[in-house]
Amino acid sequence: MENDIEYKRLIWHSRRGMLELDVLMLPFVKEVYPSLPEEDQARYRQLIECEDNDLFAWFMQRSRPEDPELARIIDLILQRVQPG
Template sequence: MSESQAVNHQSDPVKRARLRWRARRGLLENDLILTRFLDAHEESLTDEEVDAFSRLMELSDNTLMDLILARKQPEAEVDLPHVHALLRRLQMA
């Protein structure tokens, strides 16, 4: 399948549902922030932002909260420009 034929996040309802499901967190504060963010921005997220969001969803709740509250900076596999950009958007949510 070529890149032009690939189904992106916005046109695939299954991918959108999966993203929202992954945003459900055990830590209520994370859950509220992520749900509010998706309610406001899900339809306009780029594929790069979806990738950043997915990478953040791989983190533990406490690490994610520290990043959202800017108590820590992204490290290792999430220390990427598009992840930093999405975190700035999450911090404003």
Template sequence: MPEPMKIARVRWACRRGMLELDVLFQPFVEKHYEAMSNTDKAVFVKLLECEDPELFAWFMGHEVCKNPQFAEMIIRVRGRPAA
């Protein structure tokens, strides 16, 4: 597994083209990223590589993410406990 990104690069990757995504990602990174496991960091960084329209659909609940690791991370970022 690749080494997790440095926090400055993750912050930059969280700057998206959609305010709705910025409002979710930036506070999450500031509060939780450094305390996450390397595995979770890698999943989060990989999630950030997805396109904005796809992320928007998943985070706003318009579509269900089929990747189970991404789906779990989406729940964490949204701040809602998994059912």
């Protein structure tokens, strides 16, 4: 039960109100997050604490996170929509 509540919070916090972020983050958290290894789940939880402006720049590949942990989860999300 506690994990279900935590997961619903995660979905709620993945809603950013910016279409470009929502179309990447919401499907990822709903379809991929549950099957991720714990380390990548922790990276995603760290990612959703970031500012929308930073997320937008990273997802649009205008810049890269300095933190390699964040860079990894950004890459996983982008690979989902840009395979190959």
